[in-house]
Amino acid sequence: MQRLRAAFEFRRRRLAGDLRDAADRVRGERDALMPPRRLLTGDYSDFERLGDEFLTLFRELGGLRPEDAVLDIGCGPGRMAVPLTRYLAAGGSYEGFDIVGEEVRWCQEHVTPQFPSFRFQQADVRNSRYNPGGSVAAEDYRFPYPDASFDFAFATSVFTHMLAPEVERYLAELARVLKPEGRALVTWFILDAESRAALPTERFEFRTPAGPAFVNDPRSPEAAVAYPEEWVTNSCAAGGLRVAGRHPGGWAGRSRTASWQDVLVLSTSAR
Numbered sequence: 001m002q003r004l005r006a007a008f009e010f011r012r013r014r015l016a017g018d019l020r021d022a023a024d025r026v027r028g029e030r031d032a033l034m035p036p037r038r039l040l041t042g043d044y045s046d047f048e049r050l051g052d053e054f055l056t057l058f059r060e061l062g063g064l065r066p067e068d069a070v071l072d073i074g075c076g077p078g079r080m081a082v083p084l085t086r087y088l089a090a091g092g093s094y095e096g097f098d099i100v101g102e103e104v105r106w107c108q109e110h111v112t113p114q115f116p117s118f119r120f121q122q123a124d125v126r127n128s129r130y131n132p133g134g135s136v137a138a139e140d141y142r143f144p145y146p147d148a149s150f151d152f153a154f155a156t157s158v159f160t161h162m163l164a165p166e167v168e169r170y171l172a173e174l175a176r177v178l179k180p181e182g183r184a185l186v187t188w189f190i191l192d193a194e195s196r197a198a199l200p201t202e203r204f205e206f207r208t209p210a211g212p213a214f215v216n217d218p219r220s221p222e223a224a225v226a227y228p229e230e231w232v233t234n235s236c237a238a239g240g241l242r243v244a245g246r247h248p249g250g251w252a253g254r255s256r257t258a259s260w261q262d263v264l265v266l267s268t269s270a271r
Contacts, residue, residue, distance in 0.1 A: 032114070033085070035077035035106050051083040054156055054185075057258060061245060061265050062185040065092075068151035071143075071177060072096035073170065074158040075120060077103040078111055085115045094118040095145065099131040129161065129222045138166035143173040150177055153184040160189050160261060161222045164211045164231075171239030175268055182268045184241070187249070187261035189226035195252035204251065232264070241266040 040047055058064040066089035072080055075096030084094055094117060098104050107120040125141050126134030153174055159167050174184055189195075191206065191214065199206055206214040206226040213231075216224035227235075236243055245265035247258040 032110060033078070033082050035103070035110075039077040039103050039106060047079055047082075051079050053259065054080055054154070055083040055087060057263065058152070058154060058185055059087075061247060061258065061263065062152060062154070062183050064152050064183075067091040069149060069179075070094045071145070071150040071153035073143075073153060073155035073174070074098055075104070075107065076100070078107045078120075080154065080156065081107060081111055081118055081120075085111070085118060088117070092117070095150075096120045097123045097144065099123050099125045099127055099134060101131075127161070127222060129220060138162060139169045141169060141173070143177050145177045147176055148179045148182075151179055151182055153178060153182070155184070155186045157187055157261060159186060159227075160225055162225060163221065164213050164227075164235075167227075168235055168239065171235055171241060174266070175240030178268045180268060183244070184266040186264050186266060187259065188232060188264060189224065189251060190229050190232055190246075190248070190262040190264075191226050192229040192248075194248070194254070195226075198252040201251070201253060236264070236266060241268060244269075 034047070064070070064087075066087060068088070070084065070088065070092065072094065075081060075098045078096075081094060081096055088094060094115075096104075096107065096118075097120065099122070101122045104120050104122040107118075111118050112120065121144065123141060123144070124135045125131060125138045126136060127138065155170070155174075159170070162170070174186075178184065189204070189206070204216050204224065204226075206216055206224075208215050208218045208221075210221055210225070212228065214226045215221040216226075233243055243264055244267040245263075247263040247265075248254055249262040250257040250260050251262070
């Protein structure tokens, strides 16, 4: 019954979004770089706000430069790509991949024609929540780029939906495709003394262990996944990445934070 209600609500939201999109087109208010509402978890205000928020974090915390070659791990329907079209210079470039084919196709059809240096591709990675029919296990996936291809990379709200073997693989691949002195910004739910003391919150419990991780809902483990701080630091190091900065998020009740999830700035440099 719960699954039926969830399926009904999903279809209802998609239909409502399609109707609002149609009304926007009739009124001439449709922005060509705004994806259809059925591809969004929130609304346009969230899409724009989060894109602008993270562009600021990329620049101020991650050191993103207009001329950088950029990788977006989990690009979705272009939430980060769209503001980057206004920031990256002619010498910069963008590559994004995601496991949700419908979102990737929208970006290929609407962003790339206007910005040829912005390229998108689907990773047919298996995920019980977002791509259950995927042909490749995440712990076996190789990013489709040569070694040392990117100056800057990011993964926003990606590792919060992945279990430990998958995260470890992605960290190693992230280190492989970054250039020497490359930088990355990655978001997490990190369990330290302060965040553990705040649990349970209104939204999260993170009581169920899944290997070294803790999942919020054992019926849907990849819906939200948290990791102990020590495991995160050690796994980054094992993958070839150094934690160059940590910025706790507001998900566990903290105030005046950089973002809602915890933010780590990673580097391929030794210091």
